[in-house]
Every structure is written in C-alpha cells, then in structure tokens.
Amino acid sequence: MRKYFPILAILIISSIMRFWNLGNIPLGLSLDEIELSLLLPTPFLIRLPFALMGILSIYLFYRLVRKVFNDDKIALISTLILGVIPWHVTESRIMSWGIILLLIGEILALFLFRFVNKKNNIYLGIILLLVCVIVPVSGLAIKVNDERLVVVNNSPKVLSRIFINKLTENFRLREETLFTNLDFGNYFFAGHPRERGGIEETQKLLLFTLPFIVLGLFKLGKDKSQFLFSWIIISLFVLTFFNLQGSQTLILIFPFVVLAAIGIVNAQRILVILVLIFGIFESLYFYNLYFSGLTESQFSPRRPVYIELSAKIKDIKREGEHVLVNDRIGNSKEFLSFYLKKNIEEFDFRIFDYHKESETGKLFVDVFPDDPISNEPLYTKDGAWPDNLTILSVLYDVGKRQKVVIYRTK
Amino acid sequence: MTKKLLITVLILGAILRLSWLGTIPSGFFRDEAAIGYNAYSIFKTGADEFGMRLPLVFRSFEVFFLPAYLYISAPIVGLLGLSEFSTRLISTLSGIAAIYIVYLIAKNIWDKKAGIFAAFVLAISPWHIFYSRGTFEGNLGLTLFTAGFYFWIRFLQKLNTKHFLFSGILFALSMYSYQAERVVVPLFIISALIVSFNNFWKIKTKLILPIIILFILMIPLLSLTFKPGGYHRAVGVSIFSQITNPPGWISDISPGVLINNKTYLRVREVSSLYLSYFSPRNLFNFGDYNRQRSVENSSVFYSFMIIGLVFGIWKIIKKGTVNTKLLMLWLVFAPVPAALTGDPFHTYRALLVFIPFSILIGYGFSRLSYQKIFLGVSLISLSIFVFNYFFVTQVTRAHDWDWGYKEMSSFINTLPKDQKIVINDLSTESYIHYLFFNKVEPTIYQKEVASLGNVSDYYYSDPSEIRPTKIDSLEFRKVDWPTERGNTKTVFVMWGDTLPDSEYENDPKVRLLKKISYPDGSDAFKIVEII
Numbered sequence: 001m002r003k004y005f006p007i008l009a010i011l012i013i014s015s016i017m018r019f020w021n022l023g024n025i026p027l028g029l030s031l032d033e034i035e036l037s038l039l040l041p042t043p044f045l046i047r048l049p050f051a052l053m054g055i056l057s058i059y060l061f062y063r064l065v066r067k068v069f070n071d072d073k074i075a076l077i078s079t080l081i082l083g084v085i086p087w088h089v090t091e092s093r094i095m096s097w098g099i100i101l102l103l104i105g106e107i108l109a110l111f112l113f114r115f116v117n118k119k120n121n122i123y124l125g126i127i128l129l130l131v132c133v134i135v136p137v138s139g140l141a142i143k144v145n146d147e148r149l150v151v152v153n154n155s156p157k158v159l160s161r162i163f164i165n166k167l168t169e170n171f172r173l174r175e176e177t178l179f180t181n182l183d184f185g186n187y188f189f190a191g192h193p194r195e196r197g198g199i200e201e202t203q204k205l206l207l208f209t210l211p212f213i214v215l216g217l218f219k220l221g222k223d224k225s226q227f228l229f230s231w232i233i234i235s236l237f238v239l240t241f242f243n244l245q246g247s248q249t250l251i252l253i254f255p256f257v258v259l260a261a262i263g264i265v266n267a268q269r270i271l272v273i274l275v276l277i278f279g280i281f282e283s284l285y286f287y288n289l290y291f292s293g294l295t296e297s298q299f300s301p302r303r304p305v306y307i308e309l310s311a312k313i314k315d316i317k318r319e320g321e322h323v324l325v326n327d328r329i330g331n332s333k334e335f336l337s338f339y340l341k342k343n344i345e346e347f348d349f350r351i352f353d354y355h356k357e358s359e360t361g362k363l364f365v366d367v368f369p370d371d372p373i374s375n376e377p378l379y380t381k382d383g384a385w386p387d388n389l390t391i392l393s394v395l396y397d398v399g400k401r402q403k404v405v406i407y408r409t410k
Numbered sequence: 411m412t413k414k415l416l417i418t419v420l421i422l423g424a425i426l427r428l429s430w431l432g433t434i435p436s437g438f439f440r441d442e443a444a445i446g447y448n449a450y451s452i453f454k455t456g457a458d459e460f461g462m463r464l465p466l467v468f469r470s471f472e473v474f475f476l477p478a479y480l481y482i483s484a485p486i487v488g489l490l491g492l493s494e495f496s497t498r499l500i501s502t503l504s505g506i507a508a509i510y511i512v513y514l515i516a517k518n519i520w521d522k523k524a525g526i527f528a529a530f531v532l533a534i535s536p537w538h539i540f541y542s543r544g545t546f547e548g549n550l551g552l553t554l555f556t557a558g559f560y561f562w563i564r565f566l567q568k569l570n571t572k573h574f575l576f577s578g579i580l581f582a583l584s585m586y587s588y589q590a591e592r593v594v595v596p597l598f599i600i601s602a603l604i605v606s607f608n609n610f611w612k613i614k615t616k617l618i619l620p621i622i623i624l625f626i627l628m629i630p631l632l633s634l635t636f637k638p639g640g641y642h643r644a645v646g647v648s649i650f651s652q653i654t655n656p657p658g659w660i661s662d663i664s665p666g667v668l669i670n671n672k673t674y675l676r677v678r679e680v681s682s683l684y685l686s687y688f689s690p691r692n693l694f695n696f697g698d699y700n701r702q703r704s705v706e707n708s709s710v711f712y713s714f715m716i717i718g719l720v721f722g723i724w725k726i727i728k729k730g731t732v733n734t735k736l737l738m739l740w741l742v743f744a745p746v747p748a749a750l751t752g753d754p755f756h757t758y759r760a761l762l763v764f765i766p767f768s769i770l771i772g773y774g775f776s777r778l779s780y781q782k783i784f785l786g787v788s789l790i791s792l793s794i795f796v797f798n799y800f801f802v803t804q805v806t807r808a809h810d811w812d813w814g815y816k817e818m819s820s821f822i823n824t825l826p827k828d829q830k831i832v833i834n835d836l837s838t839e840s841y842i843h844y845l846f847f848n849k850v851e852p853t854i855y856q857k858e859v860a861s862l863g864n865v866s867d868y869y870y871s872d873p874s875e876i877r878p879t880k881i882d883s884l885e886f887r888k889v890d891w892p893t894e895r896g897n898t899k900t901v902f903v904m905w906g907d908t909l910p911d912s913e914y915e916n917d918p919k920v921r922l923l924k925k926i927s928y929p930d931g932s933d934a935f936k937i938v939e940i941i
Contacts, residue, residue, distance in 0.1 A: 154929055155801035163797040175713055179695035189682035192657045193754030207681060218727055288668040294660055
C-alpha cells in the first residue's frame with residue numbers, strides 16, 4: 001500500500017488544482033461549452049468531465065511512463081510535473097479537445113505498447129507526415145489565383161503555373177501548421193515574441209523546465225528514445241493532418257514532461273535545487289494570476305461579459321418588456337439563453353441600428369467598439385453617449401474590445 | 411573529385427549571388443544608398459557626406475554605420491562608378507568567400523565530405539543568398555568573423571602564432587564592420603580561451619606581440635565606445651531603453667512580487683527573444699518578420715533542412731570535440747545582440763547564428779544515407795526559392811526596398827535647373843537617394859552641411875537629426891498640401907498614396923508631370939506642378 005502513496009499524493013494535488021472553483025476559473029464559458037449545456041446545466045458540470053479526464057490522463061501517463069522507462073523515479077517526477085504544469089491544469093479546467101486527444105494517445109499506447117515501441121513507427125510517422133503535407137486540400141483556388149494575378153504580369157506564365165498552384169499552396173499551409181507546433185514561443189512564452197493573430201496564446205510550460213528538458217535530451221538512452229520519437233512524429237502527423245494548433249496540441253506534452261524528469265534525475269543536486277526554487281516562484285507567479293482570472297488572452301473564446309450582462313438585464317428589464325439584442329456582440333442568443341436559463345421569449349437577436357427602430361418601449365442591448373468609425377449608431381463627436389438615449393449600464397467586453405451598452409430611447 | 415565538387419558549389423553560389431545584382435532586389439534601400447554615396451564621397455574627397463575627414467563611424471541619418479564596408483567599397487565605387495552594382499559588390503564577394511571558408515571549417519572539424527555539404531548548404535540557403543545580394547555591412551562582418559573562426563581552430567591545431575594573429579585581425583575587422591560583432595567577438599574569445607586554456611598557456615610568451623598588435627588595432631573602436639556616435643544605435647534599439655512595459659504586464663494593477671514583477675518579466679522577455687533564434691518555426695518556415703528583410707513564401711532555411719540540423723546536433727551530442735564545442739559556443743553567443751533588442755527574430759542582427767546552423771545542417775546531411783534524395787530535394791527547393799526571389803518578391807516587396815527613387819531622380823534631372831522642387835520627405839531620408847542616383851558631387855552637399863555648423867563639434871557627440879533640407883533648388887521636407895497647393899511655379903514630388911488623383915484631375919492649376927508606379931501597378935510617386 002505504501003508504494004501507492006506517492007502517486008496518490010500527486011493525484012490529490014492534481015485534483016485540487018483542477019476542481020477548485022472549477023465553474024468560475026476561467027471566468028465565462030466559451031461557445032463550445034455553452035453547446036454542452038444542453039446536457040449539463042451549470043459551468044461546473046460542463047467542465048467536470050474534462051477535469052475528470054484530466055485526472056485519468058495523469059494516472060494513465062504514470063502507468064505508461066513506468067512501462068516505457070521501467071523507472072519509478074522518472075515516472076513519479078514526470079507525473080508530478082504533468083500534474084502541476086500550467087498546460088495540463090488549464091486544459092483540464094475547460095472543454096478541451098487536447099485532453100481528449102492525450103487520453104486517446106495514452107490508451108492506445110498502453111494497449112498497443114508492443115506495436116508502438118518499434119523503430120518502424122518513426123519511419124511510418126515520417127511517411128504519413130510527408131503525405132499529409134503534400135496531398136492537396138480543397139478551398140485553395142481563390143488564394144492561388146490572387147497570388148498568381150500579382151506576379152503573372154512580371155514573370156512567364158508557365159513559371160507562375162508551375163510554382164503557384166494548389167499543390168504548392170497546400171504544402172505551405174501544412175508546413176505552417178507543422179512548424180507552428182514546433183515553435184518554442186508557443187510552449188514557454190505564451191506565443192511571445194511572435195504571437196499569432198486570432199489564436200488564444202496560453203502559458204503551457206514554465207521556463208524552469210527548459211534546462212532539464214535539454215539535459216534530458218542529452219541523457220536519453222537510445223532504447224527509450226524510440227518510443228519518444230514515435231510519439232512525437234505520430235502526434236505531429238495527427239496535428240498537421242487535422243490542422244490543430246494552440247491548446248489542441250496537448251498531446252505533445254508527453255515528451256516535454258518526460259525529458260524534464262530525465263533531466264532532473266540526471267542533474268547535479270545543487271542545480272536541481274536552484275532551478276526548482278525558481279520553478280516554485282514561477283509556478284506561484286502563474287497560478288496567482290490564473291486563479292485571479294488575469295491570464296485570459298485577447299483571443300480567448302470565453303465571454304465573461306455575458307455573466308454580468310445577463311444579471312444586469314434581469315435587474316433592469318421590466319415585466320413584459322421586449323429586449324432587442326444586437327448580435328454584433330457575438331453569439332448573443334446562445335450565451336444569453338444559457339445564462340438566463342432559456343427565458344428569452346421576449347428577446348430578439350439581430351443586427352440593428354437603433355435610429356431605424358420604429359417600435360418604442362424596448363430595452364436595447366447594443367455594442368460600441370473601442371475604435372469606432374463615424375457611422376456607428378452610438379457614435380458622437382465629443383465621445384459622450386447620444387442625448388436621446390437613457391444609458392442604464394455599460395459593461396466592458398475585454399476579449400472583443402468593445403463596450404456592451406444597455407439603454408432605452410427617450 | 412572534392413576539388414571539382416567544391417568548384418561547382420562555388421560557381422553555383424557565385425551565379426546565385428551575382429546574377430542581375432544591379433537590378434535585383436528591385437529598388438535600392440536607403441541604407442544602401444547611404445553606404446554607396448558615402449563610399450563615393452570618401453573616394454572623391456576623403457570625407458563623408460558631412461565633410462568629416464576619414465570618420466571612425468558614418469553618421470548618415472544617425473545610423474552611425476561602422477566603417478569597414480565603406481572604406482573597402484570606396485575604391486571599388488570610385489573605379490566602377492557609383493551604382494547599385496558597385497555598392498553591393500563587397501557584400502556579394504563576401505558571401506562567395508564565406509562559402510569557401512565554411513568548406514574549410516567543416517573540413518577541418520570533420521572531413522572533406524562534411525566540408526562540401528556545408529558549403530553547398532550555405533551556397534543555396536535563402537538567407538545567405540538574400541544577404542549577399544544587398545549592401546549589408548553585416549554580411550562583410552559575418553565573413554570576417556567566419557574567417558577569424560577558421561584561423562582560430564587552425565591555431566588550436568598547430569599552435570602557430572601566425573594563425574592566432576590572422577584570427578585576431580579578422581575578428582577585429584569584423585568588429586569594425588557591424589554592431590553585433592562588437593558584442594559576440596568578446597564573448598566568443600573569452601569563452602574560447604576558457605575552453606582551450608591549456609593550449610594558450612603552453613605558448614603564452616609567443617602570444618604577447620600579437621596581443622599588443624591587436625590591442626593597438628582596437629584602440630579607435632574602444633575610444634568610440636564611450637561616445638554617443640559609438641553607442642547611440644545599440645542603446646536606441648535595446649529593450650532596456652524602451653519605456654513600454656514588458657509582455658505579460660497587466661494594466662491597472664500595481665507591481666508586486668507575484669504580479670507585474672518587472673525583473674521576472676524582463677528575464678522572460680529576453681529569454682523568449684533569445685530562444686526565438688533557435689525556433690524551428692522561425693528558421694524553417696516563418697523567417698524574418700520584416701518585409702524588407704524577407705523573401706515571399708521563403709524562410710531562413712528550406713524546411714527539409716531541419717532533418718539535417720537535428721541529425722547534425724544529435725551526432726555532435728554523441729561525440730563532441732574541442733572544435734565542435736567552439737562551434738556550439740559560436741551558436742550560443744551569436745543571437746545575444748539581437749535578443750537584447752525588442753524585435754522578434756531580426757535576421758540581420760542575428761546573422762552570425764546562421765553560419766554554425768548551416769555547418770551543422772551540412773554535417774548532418776553528410777552523415778545520412780540517400781544523399782541523392784537530398785540533392786534532388788535541394789534543387790527543387792532552390793528552384794522554388796529562385797522563382798519566389800527573382801520574380802514574386804521583386805513585385806510584392808519593391809515598396810519595402812524604396813523602389814522608384816531612381817526613376818524619380820532621373821525625371822527631376824529633365825526639369826530646368828532653377829525649377830523649385832519640393833520632395834515630400836516623410837521618411838526624412840529621400841535626400842540620400844537623390845544624391846546617389848544623380849551622383850551629386852560630394853563637395854556640393856558638404857557645402858550645404860557646412861552651413862549648419864562645424865561638423866567636428868557634433869559629429870560623434872550629438873545623435874540628434876542634423877541635416878540640411880535643401881540641395882540647390884531642391885527641398886526635402888514634409889509638404890502641407892492643403893496650404894502649399896497654391897504655391898505657383900513649384901513642382902511637388904509626392905508619395906503615391908499621399909496625393910489622391912482627384913487633386914490634379916479636378917484642378918486645372920495642378921498638372922501631373924509624371925506618375926511612377928511600383929511593379930505591382932500601385933502608385934509610387936506622383937510629380938505635379940502648380941501652374
């Protein structure tokens with residue numbers, strides 16, 4: 001029984017980090033999570049299955065690493081890292097395809113271990129990767145034609161056809177996905193210094209693991225490297241084929257964490273102590289921000305503004321009053337339906353200009369971007385709100401960089 | 411056989427670098443014009459555009475170019491004439507020489523096969539072709555550093571003081587070529603001394619004279635280090651002189667230990683900038699973030715080269731030598747100057763890092779099987795790059811290379827000599843293009859500069875913008891079009907997007923003299939006359 005204490009302790013610590021305040025951190029739900037609310041009515045229950053899958057993936061990870069490396073120390077250290085590293089913690093606290101993929105990968109690796117742990121898998125993975133990079137996908141015609149138009153007057157037509165076509169464009173797209181998943185900035189620095197527009201950049205690994213990962217690479221034995229490289233190549237194939245980026249790449253956490261553990265085991269004690277002290281500081285720094293709700297990026301899919309907005313509407317709306325919601329806020333029907341528990345019979349969701357609304361006696365829920373152009377309905381030269389409106393509430397929507405305004409017309 | 415292969419690689423490298431050198435890249439960037447014109451001025455008058463005799467740095471639009479490239483170019487520009495070709499030639503010849511030196515390095519570290527592969531990789535690499543085809547003083551610095559490294563490892567092999575002296579001179583000259591070398595060379599030398607301390611100690615007395623010679627060589631550069639002319643550029647781009655908060659800073663929250671901790675965030679920022687120079691995404695896919703320093707649809711290396719790099723590093727990890735340790739030291743220190751500036755993956759500032767990468771890639775491929783496949787994939791990748799560089803980029807990036815000034819300057823020459831001409835100089839650097847393309851006698855411009863004061867009073871000490879706004883009847887300044895459009899008998903040269911067509915189509919008093927278009931058809935310059 002005593003031999004199970006370490007793994008039990010790790011699972012308990014991991015569980016606390018995943019279940020504590022699960023419904024509210026991160027604040028707000030994403031559209032994908034809202035769609036799950038058909039089955040599960042509260043944010044906590046929506047996220048619970050993924051937190052449970054996260055705990056299960058930690059346990060399976062432990063089993064897998066023990067099987068591959070035949071070393072309890074490495075298994076425990078790597079499992080502990082997995083349990084507390086931001087990437088896995090944050091993914092376990094939201095609806096995450098990354099957690100599902102990781103779990104599938106671990107289950108397959110455990111059950112098919114004899115077949116996975118072969119050198120041929122590396123070659124198979126490379127071939128699959130090459131195939132998916134070369135085989136064209138649909139929907140490239142427009143981009144190809146635009147690019148060709150730019151150069152065709154300045155180069156022989158034959159050359160432009162040879163070098164700008166669906167094949168080359170497909171290659172470039174796949175190549176971009178593949179190499180984006182090989183960028184250090186994604187894993188250690190939340191995308192910095194080359195953040196990607198439209199992608200939610202999150203803190204995945206902490207900087208203190210980097211020297212151990214590098215050392216782990218040096219100390220990795222040839223027999224163990226086969227499994228690790230197989231995992232990496234096949235994961236990259238899956239991610240490239242399905243064009244998965246950002247948090248969906250969680251399956252790649254396996255080699256990082258294992259190498260870090262190998263590095264810790266093989267490093268000099270004094271170095272381990274010094275780096276771990278820094279690591280504890282880094283962890284405290286990150287989790288202080290995370291559990292205070294301060295780590296959401298500009299492109300986060302979560303919309304916490306709807307929590308406050310639905311509460312304000314409940315307070316302000318009169319009995320029988322119609323509410324007109326400007327759908328420019330973004331997926332307003334889905335979110336308000338969830339937070340108002342489907343009491344939206346008196347709600348109308350569309351894009352509107354209040355100047356053109358003929359009916360009176362409505363409650364308006366509108367939007368005003370941070371960089372408005374002069375033909376925005378709520379725009380005024382002096383920056384104040386229009387005189388003919390009674391402004392009842394103004395909320396700031398950080399993610400979309402806009403104000404959400406509740407008002408009635410005078 | 412090796413000799414034939416080497417010659418083939420060198421010829422291939424020379425063709426890729428010399429073909430259409432005067433016209434491709436399209437356009438002629440302002441820094442190129444500044445270097446070319448100042449080299450011309452040195453040849454003709456012994457002074458730069460400001461009239462400063464044999465300066466230690468060239469303050470042209472407050473960039474303070476280091477002098478090596480300009481002084482080496484001066485006789486070439488003087489003999490061949492002032493042109494894009496003659497200005498770019500030193501960078502090109504440096505690039506070709508680097509291919510041979512890389513062969514020598516890899517041959518010395520491993521064998522001739524590794525040498526050929528490394529040379530071939532460098533000869534066809536997009537980054538090296540790109541930087542060998544423009545007036546980049548950093549490319550000269552890179553070649554000098556590479557040559558210095560070669561003689562360093564030769565010195566360690568034979569403990570010959572002549573090699574030590576050559577190495578020192580070349581490293582010193584590299585420091586006179588580009589800013590990055592001023593940081594990397596000392597770091598490399600100190601660490602290399604530590605690694606090979608025993609070798610040095612054995613012949614310490616023989617090294618005294620070479621060290622004295624090298625110290626004397628460094629005196630001018632050292633004296634400059636503490637003047638604004640010597641550090642202005644470095645300080646100006648450093649992240650530590652920026653007033654913005656580091657990434658990860660949360661606005662409207664007071665700093666603390668576990669939140670908005672500036673020290674921790676700056677450490678993270680520098681780490682992220684440093685590691686970006688080792689990121690596969692930047693090296694093999696994305697490339698430089700700046701349009702002027704990148705080729706359409708291309709990166710620093712071809713994507714397949716990651717295989718060679720991974721294998722090359724793997725082989726070194728398994729079996730390293732003193733020379734491979736020195737190569738890794740070069741690799742580790744090379745991105746440091748670039749990492750201390752705020753720009754994400756600035757290839758020019760980190761140029762030094764790409765030679766050891768190239769050597770490792772070549773070594774890796776030399777040890778893999780199926781080398782005919784490597785050759786085939788290389789040639790396909792090269793052909794795609796050639797198309798993207800020689801055709802696509804010349805259309806899409808002409809704007810970023812200041813295309814149009816040659817045509818603009820030629821047209822101005824057709825106007826009457828006393829015609830009042832105002833050039834809308836939004837970048838404050840248009841004047842150098844005019845000086846370059848019209849081959850204005852340096853004494854004429856130096857006279858204009860002299861009217862601003864005694865040049866030696868401010869040349870090294872005052873980094874603020876100091877330059878005349880007039881050359882004869884030409885004015886270079888910002889044009890306030892609504893106010894000035896009534897100034898009769900004046901010709902205005904406006905950037906294409908700053909003057910709508912309606913201004914001259916609907917107004918009979920404004921006559922369009924010439925419209926200069928970019929290769930993609932958009933407007934570069936509109937030259938109008940107020941009647």
